[in-house]
Amino acid sequence: xxxxFGRVAVLGLGLIGGSLVNAIRQSGLDVIGYDTDPRTAxxxxxxxxxxxxSDASAVxxxxxxxxxxxxxxxxxALRSLAPHLAPGAVLTDVGTLKAPVLELVxxxxxxxxxxxxxxxxxxxxxxxxxxxxxxxxxAPWALTLESxxxxxxxxxxxxxxxxxxxxPVAATAAEQDAAVAHVIGLxxxxxxxxxxxxLTGGELGLSLAAGSYMTGSRVARTRPxxxxxxxxxxxxxxxxLDDVIARLSDARDHLATKGSVLDLAIAGHRARMDWEHxxxxxxxxxxxxxxxxxxxxxxxxxxxxxxxxxxVRLLGMRPRR
Amino acid sequence: xxxxFGRVAVLGLGLIGGSLVNAIRQSGLDVIGYDTDPRTAxxxxxxxxxxxxSDASAVxxxxxxxxxxxxxxxxxALRSLAPHLAPGAVLTDVGTLKAPVLELVxxxxxxxxxxxxxxxxxxxxxxxxxxxxxxxxxAPWALTLESxxxxxxxxxxxxxxxxxxxxPVAATAAEQDAAVAHVIGLxxxxxxxxxxxxLTGGELGLSLAAGSYMTGSRVARTRPxxxxxxxxxxxxxxxxLDDVIARLSDARDHLATKGSVLDLAIAGHRARMDWEHxxxxxxxxxxxxxxxxxxxxxxxxxxxxxxxxxxVRLLGMRPRR
Numbered sequence: 001x002x003x004x005f006g007r008v009a010v011l012g013l014g015l016i017g018g019s020l021v022n023a024i025r026q027s028g029l030d031v032i033g034y035d036t037d038p039r040t041a042x043x044x045x046x047x048x049x050x051x052x053x054s055d056a057s058a059v060x061x062x063x064x065x066x067x068x069x070x071x072x073x074x075x076x077a078l079r080s081l082a083p084h085l086a087p088g089a090v091l092t093d094v095g096t097l098k099a100p101v102l103e104l105v106x107x108x109x110x111x112x113x114x115x116x117x118x119x120x121x122x123x124x125x126x127x128x129x130x131x132x133x134x135x136x137x138x139a140p141w142a143l144t145l146e147s148x149x150x151x152x153x154x155x156x157x158x159x160x161x162x163x164x165x166x167x168p169v170a171a172t173a174a175e176q177d178a179a180v181a182h183v184i185g186l187x188x189x190x191x192x193x194x195x196x197x198x199l200t201g202g203e204l205g206l207s208l209a210a211g212s213y214m215t216g217s218r219v220a221r222t223r224p225x226x227x228x229x230x231x232x233x234x235x236x237x238x239x240x241l242d243d244v245i246a247r248l249s250d251a252r253d254h255l256a257t258k259g260s261v262l263d264l265a266i267a268g269h270r271a272r273m274d275w276e277h278x279x280x281x282x283x284x285x286x287x288x289x290x291x292x293x294x295x296x297x298x299x300x301x302x303x304x305x306x307x308x309x310x311x312v313r314l315l316g317m318r319p320r321r
Numbered sequence: 322x323x324x325x326f327g328r329v330a331v332l333g334l335g336l337i338g339g340s341l342v343n344a345i346r347q348s349g350l351d352v353i354g355y356d357t358d359p360r361t362a363x364x365x366x367x368x369x370x371x372x373x374x375s376d377a378s379a380v381x382x383x384x385x386x387x388x389x390x391x392x393x394x395x396x397x398a399l400r401s402l403a404p405h406l407a408p409g410a411v412l413t414d415v416g417t418l419k420a421p422v423l424e425l426v427x428x429x430x431x432x433x434x435x436x437x438x439x440x441x442x443x444x445x446x447x448x449x450x451x452x453x454x455x456x457x458x459x460a461p462w463a464l465t466l467e468s469x470x471x472x473x474x475x476x477x478x479x480x481x482x483x484x485x486x487x488x489p490v491a492a493t494a495a496e497q498d499a500a501v502a503h504v505i506g507l508x509x510x511x512x513x514x515x516x517x518x519x520l521t522g523g524e525l526g527l528s529l530a531a532g533s534y535m536t537g538s539r540v541a542r543t544r545p546x547x548x549x550x551x552x553x554x555x556x557x558x559x560x561x562l563d564d565v566i567a568r569l570s571d572a573r574d575h576l577a578t579k580g581s582v583l584d585l586a587i588a589g590h591r592a593r594m595d596w597e598h599x600x601x602x603x604x605x606x607x608x609x610x611x612x613x614x615x616x617x618x619x620x621x622x623x624x625x626x627x628x629x630x631x632x633v634r635l636l637g638m639r640p641r642r
Binding site: 004020053076120121122123139140142167169171175176177178179180181182183184186187188190191192193194195196197198199200201202203204205206207208209210211212213215216217218219220221222223224225227228232233234238239240241242243244245247248249251252255256260262264265266267268269271272274275276280296297298300301311319 | 342412440442443444454460461463492496497499500501502503504505507508509510511512513514515516517518519520521522523524526527528529530531532533534536537538539540541542543544545546548550552553554555558559561562563564565566568569570572573576577580581582583585586587588589590592593594595596597599617618619620621622640
């Protein structure tokens with residue numbers, strides 16, 4: 001259990017924020033919630049969580065503040081909570097894109113101890129009712145590490161993330177956003193395009209749609225405004241889309257002229273199986289930003305933070321080469 | 322229980338054929354299997370199924386013969402079994418594409434009572450070990466109805482499909498292949514492209530890949546040669562790919578110039594939810610090919626075949642308008 005944070009305030013109690021207050025309470029920490037929607041706040045309160053009537057009172061006295069509202073609301077939230085943030089408090093968030101949040105924080109509260117966070121957890125459902133304290137179990141959780149990030153805050157947050165059963169991954173905001181363009185933005189855009197294009201097969205096609213259509217378009221069930229916040233303004237997603245369009249065009253031409261998509265199927269299958277069969281090895285790391293970032297860049301994550309008289313060491317896992 | 326078929330021979334005991342012998346035996350019919358792979362044949366035999374040493378002996382005396390081998394093997398199988406097919410026996414298959422099989426049957430055994438079949442069931446796993454007698458429960462099952470199809474054979478097969486808990490859907494081979502281009506071929510090609518393009522995000526991206534990448538690329542786990550048999554040579558898949566590439570290019574340009582994919586996300590979400598929320602009504606049908614095809618074309622399927630002194634009636638379901 002993390003002793004570093006005495007009290008955690010979670011602002012925004014949707015799927016991620018709601019799951020977070022549940023998970024943090026289960027880990028034994030003092031947690032307080034806030035949501036702009038009175039119905040959500042009432043539901044959290046009815047479930048036994050302390051919920052404040054304003055963001056100011058939630059933030060007051062908290063030594064970790066988690067921004068868990070959708071990205072379009074983060075700017076206003078920062079301006080509103082800035083005067084109430086305790087000196088030395090750590091600020092984090094849980095959004096998909098890290099560069100826009102970093103920019104907002106630097107513009108609004110430049111002196112705060114901010115560490116951008118992105119738990120890669122979630123379902124196609126939204127809202128407090130979908131919250132689940134086990135949502136973060138084994139989930140990668142990007143934690144941004146910039147040249148001006150306070151390392152002690154980063155490590156304290158990594159420790160909390162480990163306590164929640166998740167896997168902290170060090171990355172700069174720019175690296176994280178480039179990576180999620182490929183593994184979050186791209187799958188969502190493809191699912192939306194499939195959901196839509198599947199319809200053009202007519203009613204007969206709708207009745208014949210089965211497993212592959214169903215799982216392929218699953219994340220198109222997500223609220224479209226949320227999907228947009230995970231994709232919009234990410235220049236790397238333009239690159240990822242160029243890339244996938246080129247591959248699809250190749251496959252299309254190959255099918256039209258040579259009658260087969262086998263080349264793409266072989267390559268896609270190999271990629272998926274290689275990904276599934278990655279093998280990992282344990283590694284010990286020092287509390288050094290350069291080493292932590294290199295560890296993240298080669299696919300590694302943190303499994304534990306050890307504190308003793310000599311200082312802090314971190315244990316991790318990384319893909320075997 | 323269908324009394325129409327006394328003995329069913331299933332040639333090919335992979336995922337579909339293996340599930341079929343299990344399901345048919347559970348429905349109370351006499352079933353016999355055959356597979357070119359001695360290990361598969363031995364496994365089926367060890368599980369208590371009568372398995373023959375040749376396709377000739379499996380086919381001998383069967384009044385329904387099911388071709389359940391991959392498409393590239395169907396031509397040879399037809400030539401091999403043709404001399405042994407009982408007069409009046411019904412022949413069907415379980416492949417994804419119906420036009421190529423129809424063409425092979427017409428070229429090899431033009432006088433046979435052939436009804437092309439395509440159960441829309443399956444997982445990303447293959448082989449006898451993945452067989453499951455419940456695989457067809459609630460699955461759509463296309464049954465081709467051409468101008469020269471023997472209607473009594475079609476109805477007998479529809480009855481058997483209903484007995485297996487699946488949903489017979491009438492369509493011409495051409496209509497079926499056009500529809501599956503959108504709901505099977507397209508999702509598989511997109512999954513392969515995603516599996517591959519996801520890799521280009523580097524090791525960090527591989528570690529951050531979570532739910533949307535995992536389900537989006539799920540069917541890329543399928544054996545690539547099988548994926549190819551479901552896609553290859555289907556001209557409608559070229560059209561479906563043109564369509565999805567155009568939508569992705571629009572989304573890409575919109576993201577690059579206006580910074581948002583919201584339009585596509587809204588349209589994709591609506592398409593997926595409309596599909597999920599389709600509402601159905603019961604309908605009674607006569608044994609008339611034109612009416613059965615019209616029923617399939619508007620998304621309807623058969624739920625029961627009723628036989629009485631006045632002849633045959635069919636019950637069905639169709640989307641409410």
